[in-house]
Structures are given as C-alpha cells and as structure tokens.
Amino acid sequence: xxxxFLRLLKIxxxxxxxxxxxxxxxxxxxxxxxxxxxxxxxxxDISAPRGVRLRMALEELGPIFVKFGQVLSTRRDLMxxxxxxxxxxxxxxxxxxxxxxxxxxxxxxxRAHPDELFxxxxxxxxxxxxxxxxxxxxxxxxxxxxxxxxxxxxxxSIDEDVALMHIAAEWIGRIWADSKRLKPKEVVxxxxxxxxxxxxxxxxxxNASQLRRNFAxxxxxxxxxxxxxxxxxxxxxxxxxxxxxxxxxxxxxxEGVDLKKLSSDGVEIFFTQVFRDGxxxxxxxxxxxxxxxxxxxxxxxxxxxxxxxxxxxxxxKDYLSQNFLAFFxxxxxxxxEAHIESGWAPRETRVDELESAVRACxxxxxxxxxxxxxxxxxxxxxxxxxxxxxxEVQPQLVLLQKTLLNIEGLGRQLDPDLDLWKTAKPYxxxxxxxxxxxxxxFERLKAEAPRYTHIIPQLPRLVHRxxxxxxxxxxxxxxxxxxxVIEQRRTNRLISLAxxxxxxxxxxxxxxxxxxxxxxxx
Numbered sequence: 001x002x003x004x005f006l007r008l009l010k011i012x013x014x015x016x017x018x019x020x021x022x023x024x025x026x027x028x029x030x031x032x033x034x035x036x037x038x039x040x041x042x043x044x045d046i047s048a049p050r051g052v053r054l055r056m057a058l059e060e061l062g063p064i065f066v067k068f069g070q071v072l073s074t075r076r077d078l079m080x081x082x083x084x085x086x087x088x089x090x091x092x093x094x095x096x097x098x099x100x101x102x103x104x105x106x107x108x109x110x111r112a113h114p115d116e117l118f119x120x121x122x123x124x125x126x127x128x129x130x131x132x133x134x135x136x137x138x139x140x141x142x143x144x145x146x147x148x149x150x151x152x153x154x155x156x157s158i159d160e161d162v163a164l165m166h167i168a169a170e171w172i173g174r175i176w177a178d179s180k181r182l183k184p185k186e187v188v189x190x191x192x193x194x195x196x197x198x199x200x201x202x203x204x205x206x207n208a209s210q211l212r213r214n215f216a217x218x219x220x221x222x223x224x225x226x227x228x229x230x231x232x233x234x235x236x237x238x239x240x241x242x243x244x245x246x247x248x249x250x251x252x253x254x255e256g257v258d259l260k261k262l263s264s265d266g267v268e269i270f271f272t273q274v275f276r277d278g279x280x281x282x283x284x285x286x287x288x289x290x291x292x293x294x295x296x297x298x299x300x301x302x303x304x305x306x307x308x309x310x311x312x313x314x315x316x317k318d319y320l321s322q323n324f325l326a327f328f329x330x331x332x333x334x335x336x337e338a339h340i341e342s343g344w345a346p347r348e349t350r351v352d353e354l355e356s357a358v359r360a361c362x363x364x365x366x367x368x369x370x371x372x373x374x375x376x377x378x379x380x381x382x383x384x385x386x387x388x389x390x391x392e393v394q395p396q397l398v399l400l401q402k403t404l405l406n407i408e409g410l411g412r413q414l415d416p417d418l419d420l421w422k423t424a425k426p427y428x429x430x431x432x433x434x435x436x437x438x439x440x441x442f443e444r445l446k447a448e449a450p451r452y453t454h455i456i457p458q459l460p461r462l463v464h465r466x467x468x469x470x471x472x473x474x475x476x477x478x479x480x481x482x483x484x485v486i487e488q489r490r491t492n493r494l495i496s497l498a499x500x501x502x503x504x505x506x507x508x509x510x511x512x513x514x515x516x517x518x519x520x521x522x
Contacts, residue, residue, distance in 0.1 A: 018057040051086030063130030064161040096128035102149045109232040144240040201236045207306040214277045222302045243290030243302045255293045263415035267423045278312040282399040284406040310399035328425045332359040
C-alpha cells in the first residue's frame with residue numbers, strides 16, 4: 001500500500017511538473033476550481049505545446065505509461081489531433097535487463113539452462129523494449145534462432161500502474177466536461193486487456209504461426225517459424241531472420257532492391273491480410289520490417305514482432321471493401337448509404353448531407369501522388385465529420401487505421417510517387433469479383449458444407465417430428481382462457497349498456513316526434 005501511495009505521489013509530481021492539469025483545465029466542469037488551480041500553481045514553465053508536455057511526462061513515468069501513450073496515439077477518434085500526432089513519437093527507450101535475469105527466466109520457463117537448450121547463447125541482447133528483450137542463439141542442430149524473454153516482474157508492475165490509471169479515469173470521468181466523448185474508463189480497460197495479452201508470449205507465437213500459414217508459398221512476405229518445443233508464456237524461440245531494415249533505403253538500393261516494386265508489394269500485402277484473411281499485422285512500423293537480400297528470397301518482406309494483430313469478420317471485410325471501392329470510384333453516395341445501412345451512422349442521418357461531407361474530405365486526394373497526400377489530415381477531417389454526424393468508430397477498425405498510417409509512412413520512404421489508390425484498386429476489384437461471382441459462391445458452399453453434413457442425415461426424422469407437432473392439438477392455457485372469458489363478459493356488459501342507452505335515446509326521440517305531431521293536430 002505504501003509503495004502504491006508513493007507511486008501515486010510520483011505521478012502527481014510529474015503531472016504538475018509538465019502542466020498536465022493545465023491540459024484538463026479548459027474541460028473542467030467546475031470553472032472556479034480550474035481558475036484556482038491555475039492561480040496556485042504559477043511557477044512552472046508550461047510554454048511548450050500540450051502534446052509535447054504530455055509525451056515528456058509519459059516518458060518520465062516509465063515504460064507502462066509509454067505504452068499507454070502509444071495506444072492513445074492510435075485513438076484519433078477520441079484524442080485531440082495535436083496530442084495524437086505528438087504521441088506517435090513515443091519510443092520504448094528502455095535499457096536491457098540483466099542477462100542473468102534473462103537466463104533465470106529461460107531456465108524457469110523451459111525447465112533447463114540455456115547452455116543445455118542451445119549450442120550457443122548470446123548473453124548480450126540485440127533488442128530491448130518495455131515488455132521483453134531478444135537474444136540470439138543456435139540450436140543443437142545448428143539452426144539460428146531468436147529468443148524473446150519477458151521482462152521479469154512485469155505483471156506486478158502493470159497491475160499496479162493500471163490500477164492507478166483506472167482511478168485516474170474515474171476522476172476524469174467525473175470532472176472533465178469532454179469525458180463522455182473521450183471515454184477514459186473504456187480506454188483504460190482496452191489498454192489493460194492489450195497489456196495483459198502482451199504478457200503472454202504464447203499469443204505472439206500463435207499470431208506469428210497463423211500469419212506464416214496465411215502466407216505459405218507467398219513470394220511477398222516471410223514470417224519466422226516458431227519452435228514450439230522451446231516456447232512458453234514467458235519465453236518464445238523463433239527462426240532468426242536475416243535482412244536489411246526497410247528504413248535503410250540506401251543499403252537496399254545498393255543491394256539492387258527495386259524500391260518501387262517493394263512499395264507496391266507492401267500495399268498488396270496489407271490488402272491481402274485485410275480482405276483475404278481478415279487477420280493482419282497491426283504493428284507494421286519500419287522497426288518491425290526487414291527486407292531479404294538472400295538470392296533465393298531476394299526482395300521479400302520479413303515481418304517481426306507479432307504482439308499486436310487485428311482481426312476482421314466477414315461483415316467488416318464486406319463493409320470495408322464496399323467503402324474502399326466506392327471511394328476509388330468517387331461514389332460518395334454509396335459510402336454514405338453504407339454507413340447508415342451498417343448502423344454506424346444513425347438511421348435518421350440524411351444521405352445527401354453525409355455524402356456531401358465525405359466528398360469534401362476525400363475528393364482532394366485523388367489524382368495526386370502519395371508524396372502530396374497526408375492520410376493523417378484525411379483521417380483528421382473524416383473523424384471531425386464522424387463526430388458531427390454521430391458516426392460510431394468501430395473498435396475493431398482502430399488498429400486498421402493505425403496500420404494504414406504505418407503503410408503511408410512506409411510508402412513515403414520507399415517510393416514518394418506511389419499512388420496507393422491506383423495500386424490497391426485492381427486488387428480490391430479482383431477480390432470483390434471473387435466474393436460476388438460464381439467462384440465466390442462455390443467457395444462459400446465449400447466452407448459451409450462441413451457444418452451441414454451432420455444435419456442432412458437427420459432431415460427425415462426432423463421433418464417427421466415437425467409434422468407430428470403440427471397435427472397435435474394445441475396445449476390449452478387455462479389461466480389465459482379464464483382471463484379471456486372475464487374480459488369477454490366485461491365487454492358484453494359494456495355493449496349491452498351501450499345498446500340500452502342507445503335504445504333509450506331512440507325511444508325518447510320517437511316520443512318527442514310523436515308528441516310534436518299530435519300537439520299540432522289538437
């Protein structure tokens with residue numbers, strides 16, 4: 001408890017130091033409190049932009065808060081854009097932990113010392129991040145491998161810091177006027193799940209295995225093989241991949257790699273993962289991508305670090321493909337209709353108004369090379385439009401948006417003249433043809449067949465049972481019948497009373513008429 005209190009004090013000290021309270025002051029629900037805070041804490045230098053101050057504060061608070069900032073940078077549907085842009089600069093600048101601790105972790109997880117498991121083990125890590133670090137090794141059979149080891153004590157540290165984040169989110173929800181839109185409690189809950197998923201390295205190994213299987217036989221992407229006999233929740237061992245980091249353009253060009261082809265291959269890999277597989281690598285920044293220069297795999301991408309992946313179901317893929325094609329064809333009306341049909345935009349939204357807003361966002365990007373297009377600005381305008389029309393940004397698409405921004409940065413590095421739209425359009429049209437045409441129908445029938453093979457032999461018995469049930473008299477609900485009889489009697493009494501009243505009125509009218517005639521005669 002004391003340590004948690006001291007950690008909370010440190011967080012408050014850093015928040016005051018970098019003026020994070022000033023960022024929230026404009027949104028406080030109690031203006032007098034905001035003015036009081038601004039007056040009391042007057043000695044700080046908070047002249048730097050708010051995004052820069054927030055980034056520096058997160059870096060000082062440590063790796064868990066750095067991770068949190070990285071997650072926030074992807075939520076452009078929630079965060080102010082100047083802050084989101086600055087948080088993209090956060091890096092895991094974490095010193096490596098002791099190799100003795102790494103060896104102890106390996107021994108505990110795999111029940112054997114590295115000297116027994118490997119022919120050789122490099123005690124010096126080649127990479128270090130907030131969650132884990134990587135060592136190179138060689139298996140007994142001579143295969144070169146990379147050993148990823150979870151940082152010791154991470155679960156306890158994460159639980160403590162995330163617990164404080166939950167408390168802070170509760171406070172923000174109560175005092176910040178903009179908290180309903182920013183959803184602080186939901187964002188922290190999402191981050192909590194994301195971090196605990198990363199703590200299980202077996203998830204990463206399974207993600208890599210799935211992606212490798214999806215691209216088996218591909219001449220575009222290589223994924224390291226996982227050695228399952230050496231994998232546990234805290235340690236995974238994978239094939240060591242040799243290549244040049246994709247960010248080292250000069251080295252790639254010196255090796256003779258066709259950069260224009262490499263850039264278009266990257267676009268095809270992205271759309272293949274999204275629309276064919278519905279399973280995509282969602283952390284495709286240059287640090288996680290190599291390019292092979294080996295003769296037999298020359299020019300192929302190599303993917304690394306599979307802790308973050310995205311998944312899309314058939315509905316998501318169909319919706320996205322329709323929207324992409326509508327964008328490419330400049331059919332903004334279809335884009336607006338798709339948003340309303342899917343329920344992402346309210347039913348009462350006027351199609352023509354949403355169509356006009358989408359056109360204003362997207363029309364400027366066409367017929368221009370990638371170097372002249374900023375997808376960040378396009379997303380900025382689209383999110384502003386979404387908020388105005390109360391469009392719900394789907395959680396499963398947040399990673400896709402982040403990955404698309406990574407693709408933009410990668411494309412700018414490799415080929416500034418790459419036109420992402422023209423490169424992707426033929427692939428999407430071919431994919432849609434396969435989904436809608438005869439081939440797509442047969443593929444879906446083939447996929448559904450195993451589900452119905454056990455039902456077809458039962459059809460005669462099921463039909464016979466249904467016919468018997470249809471021929472049996474319906475079960476009488478006596479309680480309901482009593483209620484109906486009582487209501488019917490009440491209705492009959494009302495009808496009788498109405499008829500009696502009507503008869504009296506008619507009789508009175510006839511009597512008056514007769515009296516009038518007889519009085520005239522006499």
